[in-house]
Amino acid sequence: MEQPIRIAIVGWGNVGRGVYEAIQKNPDTRLVGILTRDPARTITDVRARRCNINPSSIRDAASWREVEILKMAVSPDVAILCTGSATDLPEQGPKFAQCFNTIDSFDTHADIPNYLAQMDSAAKSYNHLAVCCAGWDPGTFSIERIMALSFIPEGKPYTFWGPGVSQGHSDAIRRVPGVKDGIQYTLPINAALEQVRAGTNPDLTTRQKHSRDCYVTLEPGADPEKVRTAIVTMPKYFEDYDTRVTIETPEQITERKRAMPHGGFVMVSGETGKGNKALIEYKNQWASNPEATGSILVACARANYRMRQDGRTGAITMADIPPVMYHPLERAEVIKNLM
Amino acid sequence: MEQPIRIAIVGWGNVGRGVYEAIQKNPDTRLVGILTRDPARTITDVRARRCNINPSSIRDAASWREVEILKMAVSPDVAILCTGSATDLPEQGPKFAQCFNTIDSFDTHADIPNYLAQMDSAAKSYNHLAVCCAGWDPGTFSIERIMALSFIPEGKPYTFWGPGVSQGHSDAIRRVPGVKDGIQYTLPINAALEQVRAGTNPDLTTRQKHSRDCYVTLEPGADPEKVRTAIVTMPKYFEDYDTRVTIETPEQITERKRAMPHGGFVMVSGETGKGNKALIEYKNQWASNPEATGSILVACARANYRMRQDGRTGAITMADIPPVMYHPLERAEVIKNLM
Numbered sequence: 001m002e003q004p005i006r007i008a009i010v011g012w013g014n015v016g017r018g019v020y021e022a023i024q025k026n027p028d029t030r031l032v033g034i035l036t037r038d039p040a041r042t043i044t045d046v047r048a049r050r051c052n053i054n055p056s057s058i059r060d061a062a063s064w065r066e067v068e069i070l071k072m073a074v075s076p077d078v079a080i081l082c083t084g085s086a087t088d089l090p091e092q093g094p095k096f097a098q099c100f101n102t103i104d105s106f107d108t109h110a111d112i113p114n115y116l117a118q119m120d121s122a123a124k125s126y127n128h129l130a131v132c133c134a135g136w137d138p139g140t141f142s143i144e145r146i147m148a149l150s151f152i153p154e155g156k157p158y159t160f161w162g163p164g165v166s167q168g169h170s171d172a173i174r175r176v177p178g179v180k181d182g183i184q185y186t187l188p189i190n191a192a193l194e195q196v197r198a199g200t201n202p203d204l205t206t207r208q209k210h211s212r213d214c215y216v217t218l219e220p221g222a223d224p225e226k227v228r229t230a231i232v233t234m235p236k237y238f239e240d241y242d243t244r245v246t247i248e249t250p251e252q253i254t255e256r257k258r259a260m261p262h263g264g265f266v267m268v269s270g271e272t273g274k275g276n277k278a279l280i281e282y283k284n285q286w287a288s289n290p291e292a293t294g295s296i297l298v299a300c301a302r303a304n305y306r307m308r309q310d311g312r313t314g315a316i317t318m319a320d321i322p323p324v325m326y327h328p329l330e331r332a333e334v335i336k337n338l339m
Numbered sequence: 340m341e342q343p344i345r346i347a348i349v350g351w352g353n354v355g356r357g358v359y360e361a362i363q364k365n366p367d368t369r370l371v372g373i374l375t376r377d378p379a380r381t382i383t384d385v386r387a388r389r390c391n392i393n394p395s396s397i398r399d400a401a402s403w404r405e406v407e408i409l410k411m412a413v414s415p416d417v418a419i420l421c422t423g424s425a426t427d428l429p430e431q432g433p434k435f436a437q438c439f440n441t442i443d444s445f446d447t448h449a450d451i452p453n454y455l456a457q458m459d460s461a462a463k464s465y466n467h468l469a470v471c472c473a474g475w476d477p478g479t480f481s482i483e484r485i486m487a488l489s490f491i492p493e494g495k496p497y498t499f500w501g502p503g504v505s506q507g508h509s510d511a512i513r514r515v516p517g518v519k520d521g522i523q524y525t526l527p528i529n530a531a532l533e534q535v536r537a538g539t540n541p542d543l544t545t546r547q548k549h550s551r552d553c554y555v556t557l558e559p560g561a562d563p564e565k566v567r568t569a570i571v572t573m574p575k576y577f578e579d580y581d582t583r584v585t586i587e588t589p590e591q592i593t594e595r596k597r598a599m600p601h602g603g604f605v606m607v608s609g610e611t612g613k614g615n616k617a618l619i620e621y622k623n624q625w626a627s628n629p630e631a632t633g634s635i636l637v638a639c640a641r642a643n644y645r646m647r648q649d650g651r652t653g654a655i656t657m658a659d660i661p662p663v664m665y666h667p668l669e670r671a672e673v674i675k676n677l678m
Contacts, residue, residue, distance in 0.1 A: 021612035025492050113675050133678055140490065142678045143662040144621075149677070150638040150665035151479065151631075153364050157677075272630035273360035279624040282483075286618075291611035292490075299489040317663075317674055323482040324658040326489035335656055336452050338488070339472055339481045 005305045007298070008033035008076035010096065011083035012042040012055065014260070015105065018294025019080050020049065026298050028328050032076050058083075058092075076100060077308075078301040082294075090115060094122035097130045097315070101308050103300045105135040105293055112138070119315035129308040130315040134300045135293045136284055137161070141266050143318050148268035148280040155270030155278065156201050160188035160209060164262025164289060172237045173214050176230045178222030181253045185213040188265060196267050199277045206240040214245045217253050262289035299326040344644045346637070347372035347415035349435065350422035351381040351394065353599070354444065357633025358419050359388065365637050367667050371415050397422075397431075415439060416647075417640040421633075429454060433461035436469045436654070440647050442639045444474035444632055451477070459654035468647040469654040473639045474632045475623055476500070480605050482657050487607035487619040494609030494617065495540045499527035499548060503601025503628060511576045512553050515569045517561030520592050524552040527604060535606050538616045545579040553584045556592050601628035638665040 007029050009016045016036075023031050031053060036042040039055040046055060079100035083092060085107045096102050097119050106115050116132055123130040133139065137159070145157050162185065169184035176182075192209050195202045202208075214231055218224060224247055232243040248256075263285040272278050286292035300318065303325035307316075327334045346368050348355045355375075362370050370392060375381040378394040385394060418439035422431060424446045435441050436458050445454050455471055462469040472478065476498070484496050501524065508523035515521075531548050534541045541547075553570055557563060563586055571582045587595075602624040611617050625631035639657065642664035646655075666673045 018612070022492075025611075109678065112678050113671065116674065138678045140486070145677045146662045146666050146673055147479070150641075150662075150667070151635050153361075153634070153638075153667065272364075272625065272627055272634050273357070276626035276630055277624070278626065278631060278634075279622075281620075281622040281624075283620040283622070284618070285616070285620075286611065287615035288611055291615055292617060295492070295611050295617075296490050299492075302489075317678060319663040319673065319678070320661045320670075322659045322661050323485045323489075324656075327485050328489070328492065331659075332452065334485055334658065335455065338484045339448065339451050339477045339656060339658070 002028075004028050004030040005302060006030055006032040006075070006077045007301055008035065008079040008100065010035045010058065010079050010081045010092075011088070012036040012045070013082060013084075014290035015293050015297075016080075016082035017045070018288065018290035018292070019082060019297055020051070020294070021291050022295040022298040025295070026302070026328065029298055029301065035079075078103060078304050080104075080297050080301055082297075090118075093130075093132075094118045097122040097128055098126045099128075101128045101304050102130045103134055103297050103304060104130070104132055105139070105297060106133050107135065107138055109138065116315050116317070122315075124314045127313050129304050129313050131300045131304050131318070131321070132315050133317050135296055136286075137264065139293075139296055139318050140284070141264065141282070144266040144280075144282040145268070146319055148266065148282070152268050152270040152272070152278045152280065155268040155280075158196050158204070158209075158267040158269070159264065160193060160267075161264040162186035162188050162210065162262065164264070164286070165260050166262075169212065169214075169237055172234060173216060173231055176216075176227060176234070178219050178227045178230070180217045180219045180222075181250065182214060182216035183253060183256050184215075187211045187213060193265065193267075196269055197279065197281070199269055199279060201269055207242060210241060212238060212241045212243040214243060215248045215253060215256060216245065217248060217250050259287065260289045261285075261287050262292070302326060302328065341367075343367050343369040344641060345369055345371040345414070345416045346640055347374065347418040347439065349374045349397065349418050349420045349431075350427070351375040351384065352421060352423075353629035354632050354636075355419075355421035356384070357627065357629035357631070358421060358636055359390070359633070360630050361634040361637040364634070365641070365667065368637055368640065374418075417442060417643050419443075419636050419640055421636075429457075432469075432471075433457045436461035436467055437465045438467075440467045440643050441469045442473055442636050442643060443469070443471055444478070444636060445472050446474065446477055448477065455654050455656070463653045466652050468643055468652050470639045470643050470657070470660070471654050472656050474635055475625075476603065478635055478657050479623070480603065480621070483605040483619075483621040484607070485658055487605065487621070491607050491609040491611070491617045491619065494607040494619075497535050497543070497548075497606040497608070498603065499532060499606075500603040501525035501527050501549065501601065503603070503625075504599050505601075508551065508553075508576055511573060512555060512570055515555075515566060515573070517558050517566040517569070519556045519558045519561075520589065521553060521555035522592060522595050523554075526550045526552060532604065532606075535608055536618065536620070538608055538618060540608055546581060549580060551577060551580045551582040553582060554587045554592060554595060555584065556587060556589050598626065599628045600624075600626050601631070641665060641667065 034055040036055045042055040081104040119130045173182040228245045266282040303321045373394040375394045381394040420443040458469045505525045512521040567584045605621040642660045
C-alpha cells in the first residue's frame, strides 16, 4: 500500500471526535495533528483514546502557516475543519485554506455561494484544494437531490429529516426560561412519506412533513404549562410544527444525550415518457450523527488528496467529486468489483 | 440558453425509444439522428411520434465515419448506443467510439474491465469521450454501492432487484418447450429487506433474497405440469429460487408486456465508531424500465458533452462523473439551489 493520507483535525468537538473514529476505520488514512481551542482540555480526551498526538492551539490564524504547521510531527495532506458553521468557518475557513488542503461541513445553506467564493479564492492563491459543505446535508443529500432531479428531470424533490436529534432545536429549548436541560427529536411524518412513495406528488406543509418531540428538565419552581407554551409557540423553531413536550428527570436527559442519532430521506417523484411513474428514494439512518459526518468527511479527505494529486485547486463541493474518488480501492478495482 | 446538445440514437429498440422520450423531457438536448438496423421499419414508428428525422442504416461500421455521419442533418455531439450488450456492443462499441462521443449501457458485469479498455483505446485515438456501462444497474446502483461503502467503510452491501420484469428470465421461459409466450417478474423478498434494515447484517442465500413469478401461455396440447417442472428446475435461471408459474390467456400476457416496470434497492449496513449502527438505502421504482434507462442515458449525454468540452477523452463510467455534470442547470445554480 502507498503511504497513508495524513490528516489533521481542526476543532475537537463532536464532529472532530467523529473524524477521529472514522480515521481508525480507514487504514489508508492517518491522524498527524490536532488543532484545538483548548489543547490542555483536549489532551485528556486524546490520551484516553490511546492517541499520542499533542494537540496544538488554534490561536491566531495569521500565525498558523509559520508556527502551527511546524508543530505537527508530519505536515498534513488534508486538514478537516470541524469548528462551527455559524461563526467559526466564515472567519477561519479562508485562512485555513491558505495553510492546507481542507474539508469542511459548512452548512448555512443561504451563505453557501458566498462562502464557496471566498474559499475558492483563498485555496487557489495557495494552490490548495478545499472541499466545502461536506457531510450528509449538505453533502450526500445534496448530490442525491442533484442526481435524482437529473434522472427524473420534471420530478418533484422532497427532503425529510429524522428520526434524530437536532442540535439547533435542542439549543433553542434550553434557552427557554424555566428549562434546565433538554433535547429535541425531529420526526418525519409517516403519512407524508407514504404519500410521496405512492407517487401522488403532494404539496406538503411544514406541519405535514415533520413533527417535533422535546424532552426537558425544569428549573426548581418553573411552571410546566408555561414552559410547554413557550416552546410550542416559539417562532421559526416550533410554531409551524406539531410539538410534544415531555418533562423528564436529569438522568433521563443525560442518557438521551449520550446517543445522537439522526438521518433522513431524499425522494424525487415524477414520471418518464407519457405517464410512467418514477421514484428515487435515498435514506440514511445513523446511530451517531457526528460519527456519520466524520466518516463522510474522511472519505472526502481521500477524494481531496487524489484530486489535488491530479492538479485540482480551488473550492469544490461533493457535487464536483467523481464517486470513485471516495473509495479506498484503486479505480480499476472499484470498477471491477462494484460496477 | 446555449445551443442544445445534439444527440444521435443508435438502435431503435425499447431503450432507443426510451432515450427518444427522455430527449423530449430535456429541453437542452435535441435529437439529430437515428441509426438503426432496419430504417424502413423504424421510420413508421418515428413518424408516429411526429418526428421528421430519417433513420439511417447500421450497415458496415467501417463506413460510418465516412457515410453515416454525413447523412445526419447535423452531426451529433453525443451518440447514445442502444443496441444489445450481449453481442452488439462488444463488436460495435469500439467502432462507434471512433466516430462519436458515446454513451452505452453495457451490462455484462464480468466483461466490464475488458470492454472499458477497448472503448478507452478507441475513444482516445479519435479524441472522443465514451461513458460506458450507464443506466441503473450498472450505473446509478454502482455509484450508490461505491459511495455507501466509502461512507461506511466496513459496511456490508446488498443489492435487491424488483419488483419488475426481467428480460433475460422472460426470454428463458419462452424457450421452454410447450410455452407459447411468457413474462417473468423478479420480486425482492420483504423479510430479507427488513432483516437488512434492522441492521442484523444477515448472510442471505439466493433463495432468501428474491423470488420469481412466471406468467405463460401454452402451445396447444402442452402439459402444464411438465412446463411448470421444466421452468422451476431450470439451472441458473430458476432452480435456486422459489418460482411460481401461472398459466394465463394470450390477452393477459399481452397486457402484461405493455408495462415494463422494474426497480430495486442498494443497501449498505454497518457501523461507525464503536458499535453505532449505520444504514444507507437507495431505492428506485420505475413504471417503465427502458424509459428509466433512457432518462439516465440522456443525463449522461449532458455530462459527456460538458466533460468533453473540458478536454476529457477516453472511456469512463458513471463513477467517474461529478454529479453536478448531470444536471441541466449551470454549476453555480445547482449549488445555490440544491446543495
